[in-house]
Amino acid sequence: MAEPTLVGANITFHTNDDDKNNDTLVFVSVQSGTTVAAQIEDRFQKFGDHSDAGPFDLLVVKPLTRSQLKTGNMTIRITPNGNDTWRFNFFLDLRFSDSSHLFARASRLQLTETFHGQNFGIE
Numbered sequence: 001m002a003e004p005t006l007v008g009a010n011i012t013f014h015t016n017d018d019d020k021n022n023d024t025l026v027f028v029s030v031q032s033g034t035t036v037a038a039q040i041e042d043r044f045q046k047f048g049d050h051s052d053a054g055p056f057d058l059l060v061v062k063p064l065t066r067s068q069l070k071t072g073n074m075t076i077r078i079t080p081n082g083n084d085t086w087r088f089n090f091f092l093d094l095r096f097s098d099s100s101h102l103f104a105r106a107s108r109l110q111l112t113e114t115f116h117g118q119n120f121g122i123e
Contacts, residue, residue, distance in 0.1 A: 004096035005063040009038040011092045012054035015047040016108070020086040022046035025079040028058060030094065030104075030122070032072035037064040038094075047086070055093070066096050069122055074104045077117035085112045094122070 011028055013020075020026070022045055029039040038058040047053045064072070074092055078084065088111075092104040104122045111118065 003065040003067060004098035004100055005065055006037050006060055006069060006094060007063065007097050008095040009058040009060065009093065010055035011040070011058065011090055012052065012056075013047060014089040015049060015051050015053070016087040016089065017049055018085045018087040018110075019049050020044075020047040020078070020088070021080065021084045023081040024084045024086065027075070027077045027079070028092075029075045030058065030069065030072065030092070031074070032064050032068040035064065036061050037069060037072070047088070066100060066102065069094060069102055072122050073119050074122060075117060075119050076109075076111070078111045079116065080113045083113050085110060092122075
């Protein structure tokens with residue numbers, strides 16, 4: 001039996017007490033080593049204080065297997081137009097061809113124009 005492969009991915013954000021400006025670019029990537037499995041890059045809209053945004057679908061670039069992504073990671077990076085501090089939580093859902101899931105999540109994050117990216121493991 002073939003190992004399940006990635007068929008879809010989405011990410012949901014919850015903004016805490018400092019919003020994301022409408023002109024700040026957000027980049028999310030899911031990878032195993034240097035191989036990108038899925039990604040999204042968009043300005044979306046302003047994510048206001050204490051609000052939810054998403055889920056946003058990532059483009060599946062390479063349908064890696066569940067075991068490859070179980071040891072993979074994901075990156076969130078922002079590119080503000082000037083200054084922006086964004087405080088948020090996220091939940092990433094990876095869906096596989098056998099209907100199984102892997103997740104990544106984190107809370108109480110802060111990205112700014114000077115600390116603009118962070119990596120996370122996948123569970």
